[in-house]
Amino acid sequence: xxxxxxxxxxxxxxxxxxxxxxxxxxxxxxxxxxxxxxxxxxxxxxxxxxxxxxxxxxxxxxxxxxxxxxxxxxxxxxxxxxxxxxxxxxxxxxxxxxxxxxxxxxxx
Numbered sequence: 436x437x438x439x440x441x442x443x444x445x446x447x448x449x450x451x452x453x454x455x456x457x458x459x460x461x462x463x464x465x466x467x468x469x470x471x472x473x474x475x476x477x478x479x480x481x482x483x484x485x486x487x488x489x490x491x492x493x494x495x496x497x498x499x500x501x502x503x504x505x506x507x508x509x510x511x512x513x514x515x516x517x518x519x520x521x522x523x524x525x526x527x528x529x530x531x532x533x534x535x536x537x538x539x540x541x542x543x
Contacts, residue, residue: 436472436532439491439499441510443523450485453519454478457489465491470498484521496529 445453457476465471472492479486493499500507508526517523 437493437496437499438530438532439489439493439527440530441489441524441527442486443512443520444484444486445519446521447480447483447485449519450478450480453485453487453516456516456519457487465502468498468502470494470501492532499529 454476465474470493472494474492475488475490477486477488477490479488493502496507503509503511508529510523510525510527512520512523
């Protein structure tokens with residue numbers, strides 16, 4: 436399994452709107468993509484900006500390439516979301532998931 440990790444920030448006044456755009460019910464299409472396993476959305480409040488980290492889980496880098504394109508590290512930020520960001524990573528990073536422990540129990 437591969438974790439695709441990306442970071443972006445908004446101003447506090449845009450944070451709730453941006454977060455709402457990333458909720459699973461707002462992204463129903465990605466759940467149907469072959470090789471997509473699920474995701475996490477992390478949020479951290481700072482005084483002047485709000486950080487977001489997305490962690491998307493995929494079967495393989497080939498599955499990510501099929502979804503994103505040949506340059507699979509490039510960030511995919513639709514224009515309607517981009518307007519809320521004050522800064523963001525131009526590229527996502529990818530890690531092989533080496534181990535998972537207790538995750539199922541965390542969501543019961």
